[in-house]
Amino acid sequence: MARKKNITKDKLISWYMEFVLENNHAPKSVFSFAKENNFEESDFYKFYGSFEAIEEAIFSEFFQHTLKVLHKSEDFESYDARNKLLSFYFTFFEVLTANRSYVVYALENGKKDIKKLNSLKHLRKEYTQFVEDLNIERIELKQETLEKIQNKSIKESSWVHLLITLKFWLDDTSASFEKTDIFIEKSINARFDSMDIKPLKSIIDFGKFILKEKVNFK
Template sequence: MAKKKAILENDIISFYMDYVLEKNENPKSVYAFAKTNNFEEAKFYEYFGSFEAIEKIIFKKFFDNTLSALNKSDEYIAFDARNKLLSFYFTFFETLTANRSYVIYALHKHKNTLKNLALLSDLKKSFTDFISNLNIETLDIKQEQLEKIKKRALEESAWIQLLLTMKFWIDDTSASFEKTDIFIEKSVNTSFDVLNIVPLKSIIDFGKFIYKEKIHRS
């Protein structure tokens, strides 16, 4: 049988996602993977150095596709930082939900290992760059070194918040993941309220929501 010629990066990603979901394991080798999908092994290496590289790029593509969709909206472009971040979250988790089986497979495979962090490293870089470019207003420290520390702290805390939301989404069993939507809205609004030093109403509200969820799951 003649080999497929027009094989692109997205084709290989689709082949890989289908394979691991059907077999519940990684392909044994690049050669076997290429043969199963009827393309030349060399085509794989035009785009990827390993299966781990595919896994990393998949999560980055979830991010890229989310941002691409948002940037097509004039309404999104006109949003302030808070609403841009909320829009990102809702759209990103719609993307994850459309690929939930794969996301859970990939994250559980490296559960509680450093490889899990490596798997998300490209996503983290893209997301923290996104946070940096939102120009979120914070207290003006007026000292260069402290400003750099503040910027890094903001990016890292935003990343941790995204990871916590992903964990909540993975454990969410509500219809249409409606509790995740509530979690997103409350956590993002609370984060901005903390930065803007406004009254603690939303912080308390978010705390009550988390406490209620923990009690019900215990």
């Protein structure tokens, strides 16, 4: 009898992706999955509680791999928030493209309501934290409740934007997905331009001056 394999998280992910791509469905059970890949069923549960947990982990791995690639660049840390986000998008979608067959399989049933996909839950948490860490310039409201609302709005709108881009990429049939690259550049630049607070800051500063000096326009 063949010796049972020692398994790792990476091996489980690799075997799972290979199985669903060859069979177009998830394994029927952990027992059958373990038997096919010659490891003890109990070893599976040392890493994941279910196949759904693996599916979440796969998209998390795509995200983590993207960050590893970005941080290999000495220039990345010197980028402003806009260019860091652009770099993330281009790299993240390169990673997705390298695994497009699996991503299409995983997301095809949720294309109409991709926001409800359980497999993206962990990705959402990691990505919105990444956006928060970018320290995108925002208006200093000097009121804790309003600050929290503003921060949440930026994080949530950024997540929706990523989902919209995912949907665009899934439907993109252009060579090398060049239309997705154009969509990424134009949409992110548009988002940052719409959030440009410099003109609004000038108005607020002017208003403060008017109040301070008690200027009467009558």
